[in-house]
Amino acid sequence: MPGKEYGALIDRFSLRVPIPITRMSVVLDVNLPTQRLPGDGGFDLWQKTPKVDERPLEIAERQSSDESREDAKDNGVSAVTSHIKDASISENSALKAATKSMPKVPPSGVWAPAITFFDQSTDNLDTDSQAKYYSYLSKTGLAGLVVLGTNSETFLLTREERKTLVETARKACGPSYPIMAGVGGHSTKQVLEFIQDAADAGANYALLLPPAYFGKQTTPAVLDSFFNDVASASPLPIVIYNFPVVCNGIDLDSATIAGLAKTHPNIVGVKLTCGAVAKITRLAAELPEGTFATFGGQSDFLIGGLAAGSQGTIAGFANVFPKTLVRIYDLYKEGKFQEAMELHKKAALAEQPCKAGIAAVKFAAALHTAKLAGIDSPQEKLKPRRPYIEPSEEQKKSIQSQIAVLEDIEASL
Structure with missing residues (x-):
């Protein structure tokens, strides 16, 4: 929706939460953003005070013995606490080591x-x-x-929820599985906070939209400053995310993307949801594959993108039929172009009703992938977050009938 003025209003507040703990009280400061999108369908230290013991000697000795046992118990608790702390440090160290061992450029293939x-x-x-x-x-x-x-409906999530999802993914997928975290925001400071949260939670890469709330003020100079400032300070490699529809019509051209990547080695890829295959060709011509990865942003031009020089796709439909899309990619890479194209045609037609938006993708996933994952009541749990609504009954029937052609294919893979 180029030129359409819309965005998100972010309010920040500080929540001071007293947490009682034996021998001390801790106060946490938690910054929680609340977000609103337009309804277009389209986020005291304990101290022991010495006292003079005026009791009879026998009673004092017995009490002293009891205190010794209590001290021993405290030492045991301290030992357990220390062990837990050491284990946590070990786990965090292993996580950081796994993150550092990940290739700087995102792996080629299909991402969901x-x-x-x-x-x-x-x-x-x-x-x-x-x-x-x-x-x-x-x-x-x-x-x-x-x-x-x-x-992921990211702009409907609080900062705490964003970090929780990355932590959940890392624990569920293991320490070495590639995870890219969306870190889009409206200011350089906010984005860097999101990136640090993602890095702490175990992400390997950061997927970054341009700042777009003030569309007309987001000039080439602003974009250049934004991406370079973020890339310079980011602990994670940056993948640029070009999606004009959700960015007030801001559309990064291939020259801008290539220029940013050449200027800053921490910018290692791009996701092109704009659907411009020509950009893929130009980026492939300017940037070596080993230093930069270009991904299409929709599965229905997967083969077109690969032919033009992309490294794969980051596609919403991979939530519904991941194995099928991976099969198309593999067939193409194996040189079985005709077989890949035949399967690609079926997938493109099946995906068509899911193009209506996130709610449609979630409903399709509820019918298929979520069930295979062993999730109970998936249709209920995959309704969009309020205020957005699920597809109409007519839309649901269309989705169900059109994705049916791929169900047996997916099951066979």
């Missing part, structure tokens, strides 16, 4: 921008279902998962 499960009675994340879903997708041949992409 995973959808989000909610408990409709509380409007909170359903992390149990989410973990099952992430785990299932990670075993379907996908090159990696994008957590907090557009299909």
Whole structure:
């Protein structure tokens, strides 16, 4: 929707939460963003005070013995606490080591921008279902998962929820599975906070939209400054996310993307949801494959993108039939172009009703992938977060009938 003025209003507040703990009280400062999108359908230290012991000697000795046992018990608790702390440090160290060992450029192939499960009675994340879903997708041949992409309804999530989803994905997928985290925001400071959260939670890459709330003020100079400032400070490699429809019509051309990548080595890829295959060709001509990865942003031009020089796709439809899309990619890479194209045609037609938006993708996934992941009541848990609504009954019938052609194919893979 080029030129359309819309965006998100972010309010920040500080929540001071006293947490009573034996011998001390801790106060946590938690910054929670609340977000609103337009309804267009389209986020005291304990101290022991010495006292003079005036008791008879026998009583004092007995009490002293009791205190010795209590001290021993305290030492035991301290030892357990220390062990837990050491284990946590060890786990974090292993996580950081796994993250550092990941290739700087995202692996080629099909990536799924995973959808989000909610408990409709509380409007909170359903992390149990989410973990099952992430785990299932990670075993379907996908090159990696994008957590907090557009299909995750990221701009409807609090900062705390964003980090929770990345943590859930890392635990569910293991320490070495590639995870890319969406970190889109409206200011450089906000984005860097999101990136640090993602890095702490175990993400390997950061997927970054341009700042777009003030569309007309987002000039080439602003974009250049934004991406370079973020890339310079980011602990994670940056993948640029070009999606004009959700960015006030801001559309990064290939010269801008290539220029940013050449200027900053921490910019290692791009996702082109704009659908411009010509950009893929130009980026492939300017940037060596080993230093930069270009991904199409929709599965229905997967083969066209590969032929033009892309490294794969990050596609919402991979939530529904991940194995089928991976099969198309593999067939093409094996030189079986005709077979790949025949399967690609079927997938493109099956995906058509899912193009209506995130709610349609979530419903299709509820009919298929979520069930295979062992998730109960998937249609209920995959309703969009309020205020957005699920597809109409007519839309549901269309989705169900058109994706049916791929169900047997997916099951055979």
